[in-house]
Amino acid sequence: MTQTQLPATAGESLAGPPGPRAHLTSPVTQAVLRVQNQITAAAREYLSGDGFVEMLPPIIGPVTDPGARGAKQVDIDFYGHRYKLMTSAILYKQASLLAFNRIFYIAPNVRLEPLETSSTARHLAEFHQIDVEVAHASRDDILLVAQGLVSHIIRRVTGTMAAELAFLGRDPRAFDALLAGPFGRMTHHEAAESLHGLGHDQDPHAEIDWYAERLLSAQHERPFFVTDYPKGSRGFYDRENPDRPGTLMNFDLIAPEGYGELCSGSEREFEYRRIMARIRETGENPAKYGWYLDLVREGIKSSSGFGIGLERLTRYIAGLDATWQANAYPKLPGVVSP
Amino acid sequence: MSVLRAATFAETDVRRRARLGAAAAFPDADGYGTALFGADPGRPAGDEIDTARLVPPVFMPQRLEKLIDLGREPLYGDVDLTTAIGGFTSPLPVYVSAFGSTQVASSNLGHAVSEQAGRLGVPMVIGENIVPMNGYGRIDADTERTLLGRLHRYAEHVPDGTGGVVVQQSTEDADAEVWNLVYSDPAATRLMDTGRLAFELKVGQGAKPGLGGMTVVSDEVGRQVSEQFAIDPIFGPDAGRVLRCGAPGTFTDEILRQQIRLMRNNFPRARIWVKVHPGRDIAQVTQVAWAAGADAVTVDGAEGGSGWAPLAFLNHVGLPLAECLRRIERPAAYCLLASGRMADGARIAKTLILGARAAGLGRAALIAADEDPRAGLTRLLDSIALELRLVISALGKYSPAALDADDIWLPQHPVTVAGRVPEGTNNHEYHH
Numbered sequence: 107m108t109q110t111q112l113p114a115t116a117g118e119s120l121a122g123p124p125g126p127r128a129h130l131t132s133p134v135t136q137a138v139l140r141v142q143n144q145i146t147a148a149a150r151e152y153l154s155g156d157g158f159v160e161m162l163p164p165i166i167g168p169v170t171d172p173g174a175r176g177a178k179q180v181d182i183d184f185y186g187h188r189y190k191l192m193t194s195a196i197l198y199k200q201a202s203l204l205a206f207n208r209i210f211y212i213a214p215n216v217r218l219e220p221l222e223t224s225s226t227a228r229h230l231a232e233f234h235q236i237d238v239e240v241a242h243a244s245r246d247d248i249l250l251v252a253q254g255l256v257s258h259i260i261r262r263v264t265g266t267m268a269a270e271l272a273f274l275g276r277d278p279r280a281f282d283a284l285l286a287g288p289f290g291r292m293t294h295h296e297a298a299e300s301l302h303g304l305g306h307d308q309d310p311h312a313e314i315d316w317y318a319e320r321l322l323s324a325q326h327e328r329p330f331f332v333t334d335y336p337k338g339s340r341g342f343y344d345r346e347n348p349d350r351p352g353t354l355m356n357f358d359l360i361a362p363e364g365y366g367e368l369c370s371g372s373e374r375e376f377e378y379r380r381i382m383a384r385i386r387e388t389g390e391n392p393a394k395y396g397w398y399l400d401l402v403r404e405g406i407k408s409s410s411g412f413g414i415g416l417e418r419l420t421r422y423i424a425g426l427d428a429t430w431q432a433n434a435y436p437k438l439p440g441v442v443s444p
Numbered sequence: 445m446s447v448l449r450a451a452t453f454a455e456t457d458v459r460r461r462a463r464l465g466a467a468a469a470f471p472d473a474d475g476y477g478t479a480l481f482g483a484d485p486g487r488p489a490g491d492e493i494d495t496a497r498l499v500p501p502v503f504m505p506q507r508l509e510k511l512i513d514l515g516r517e518p519l520y521g522d523v524d525l526t527t528a529i530g531g532f533t534s535p536l537p538v539y540v541s542a543f544g545s546t547q548v549a550s551s552n553l554g555h556a557v558s559e560q561a562g563r564l565g566v567p568m569v570i571g572e573n574i575v576p577m578n579g580y581g582r583i584d585a586d587t588e589r590t591l592l593g594r595l596h597r598y599a600e601h602v603p604d605g606t607g608g609v610v611v612q613q614s615t616e617d618a619d620a621e622v623w624n625l626v627y628s629d630p631a632a633t634r635l636m637d638t639g640r641l642a643f644e645l646k647v648g649q650g651a652k653p654g655l656g657g658m659t660v661v662s663d664e665v666g667r668q669v670s671e672q673f674a675i676d677p678i679f680g681p682d683a684g685r686v687l688r689c690g691a692p693g694t695f696t697d698e699i700l701r702q703q704i705r706l707m708r709n710n711f712p713r714a715r716i717w718v719k720v721h722p723g724r725d726i727a728q729v730t731q732v733a734w735a736a737g738a739d740a741v742t743v744d745g746a747e748g749g750s751g752w753a754p755l756a757f758l759n760h761v762g763l764p765l766a767e768c769l770r771r772i773e774r775p776a777a778y779c780l781l782a783s784g785r786m787a788d789g790a791r792i793a794k795t796l797i798l799g800a801r802a803a804g805l806g807r808a809a810l811i812a813a814d815e816d817p818r819a820g821l822t823r824l825l826d827s828i829a830l831e832l833r834l835v836i837s838a839l840g841k842y843s844p845a846a847l848d849a850d851d852i853w854l855p856q857h858p859v860t861v862a863g864r865v866p867e868g869t870n871n872h873e874y875h876h
Contacts, residue, residue: 176624179621338701
């Protein structure tokens with residue numbers, strides 16, 4: 107393990123985004139967007155080669171992912187019916203497996219995050235995810251897909267974008283450990299213990315908070331999975347471990363060097379009765395999930411999947427101070443922007 | 445004065461308090477010296493709390509302690525009513541409850557209550573008018589303005605270091621994402637930054653234990669909201685109005701536990717309150733809620749509620765509040781709150797003795813603000829504070845926390861009260 111300097115947060119050393127002209131004409135932005143373009147190309151290359159079908163995600167629907175911590179959904183008027191912009195397309199990912207067994211999207215997400223997140227350097231109100239879902243896959247299966255995908259992307263970017271990375275000041279040797287072996291893995295319980303060791307009071311029943319994630323992240327030199335989050339920290343679709351009630355069969359992928367969470371995923375709940383109970387446990391009114399529950403009642407496939415935050419992955423690979431630098435039209439929580 | 449009426453409630457008394465303030469703790473001073481006063485034998489019998497009596501002793505070791513502390517004889521003015529309520533601080537063991545989604549809780553009254561509660565630094569629950577009425581099942585712009593307006597009004601007037609706002613959400617308004625709306629709104633920032641924002645999970649309500657929200661709406665509104673609510677034409681086909689019913693929400697111990705944990709997870713900077721109806725499993729419910737991390741659990745007595753409820757429920761359904769409180773085992777660190785026909789210092793003192801940390805004023809706050817939108821609630825609270833000081837000092841005590849089971853006499857349970865450990869000092873003998 108290495109002791110690494112935490113990347114700066116916007117509150118510490120970085121002003122917010124400049125106007126669109128300054129941002130888009132900046133050589134830094136242009137280099138970052140070229141890196142991002144390679145990331146999506148590499149993702150498509152890897153997943154298509156692995157039998158995945160890329161589908162185009164819906165942007166609106168009567169209901170969206172309720173699992174976004176503390177964030178508000180955006181309502182739109184759909185011919186007199188209140189629809190939502192997707193906070194994530196998770197429900198549609200499960201539905202899409204009716205068509206194909208291996209699917210992915212590169213999907214836009216909109217979340218009105220709490221104002222406090224405007225200074226984390228990691229939150230955008232509008233961002234994109236590389237969304238992957240695999241029918242009949244276990245969590246161990248999907249961890250391998252995530253690891254393979256991220257490794258492939260980094261191998262390709264470091265192989266083809268040396269000039270851009272050099273211009274951005276990113277030393278490609280930062281990825282040597284990542285490319286040399288499998289990602290690390292620890293449970294939420296172990297992560298909480300480790301955080302206690304670092305003097306941070308982590309609630310054993312809650313999500314690892316953003317600061318704690320940075321702390322853990324700074325302790326590692328290659329990405330690592332945190333698995334088995336407690337129920338009560340995630341949405342109803344993350345599958346509860348039948349052998350260990352109260353524990354979810356999910357994971358986050360945390361980048362090293364203080365960059366924090368890149369990806370969340372899980373084995374999914376797919377049985378009607380269990381989903382209904384979980385919907386209530388997450389305080390949701392089942393009525394609004396009508397179309398989804400109808401599908402589930404008739405039967406959907408078991409699956410596992412994940413979503414990689416594209417701007418966060420770009421930030422990590424390009425070594426950026428803030429996630430907004432990886433978006434052409436960045437929108438920080440609470441900041442009115444083009 | 446508006447058309448607001450509360451026939452089954454001590455409305456006349458509350459309005460008098462709202463006009464007179466502390467003076468309302470006594471009979472009219474005009475008759476002083478000429479009239480004879482005494483207990484009113486014609487006073488209608490209430491619930492068990494009403495029939496219970498506060499019973500001061502003669503020997504008062506805690507008064508002796510206070511005397512030594514002060515260097516003079518203590519008086520009722522020496523009672524410190526400051527109380528920690530669900531993570532907040534209040535100048536007295538009272539908070540303002542939500543009023544329900546009935547029409548009476550309209551925005552002007554709501555604003556009047558918010559402003560006065562804020563100025564006094566008394567915690568306030570906002571729950572009315574949140575239930576979506578536009579048929580989409582989500583919050584509309586007017587409701588959003590009302591909700592945030594009340595929050596803003598409170599935050600504008602509240603002094604530093606006291607009070608707090610509690611925003612309620614029930615199963616049927618979960619779709620409206622009320623908590624998410626507040627959590628990401630600048631109006632809540634000041635309260636959140638100072639630890640004075642809480643979210644209350646509404647599991648049930650006292651007036652209709654086991655049922656969801658019920659209101660009477662016009663045919664037209666009924667049609668508009670029929671996707672979201674059950675519409676029942678109980679008034680007949682030509683009445684022009686229908687009964688609108690919300691779902692009560694399904695709870696098990698695991699559902700409650702996980703909902704509370706998810707609230708803590710999603711809103712780490714907010715306190716978590718839980719409001720329950722007087723269920724027969726109240727002991728288990730409170731334990732689950734506290735263990736999952738609730739900062740306060742409110743028991744809404746079957747006597748409570750400003751809403752519209754079936755007569756069968758108003759008269760026959762739900763545990764009496766006193767019995768509810770008796771069933772709850774409450775370690776000192778946990779905050780138990782109670783509401784249900786609270787409008788005077790004596791009933792509130794009895795409720796505290798039975799185990800509650802503080803009492804919620806619902807209808808009383810609404811009627812007081814209706815009597816005088818500028819200062820009615822302030823005067824009502826003045827009268828309650830005076831009564832609490834009188835009663836607590838008469839019991840030989842000088843803070844609400846010092847009250848215990850010895851301080852009450854219950855005709856139906858004359859021996860003792862569970863849930864509070866009597867202080868040993870009362871058994872001391874003095875030989876002088």
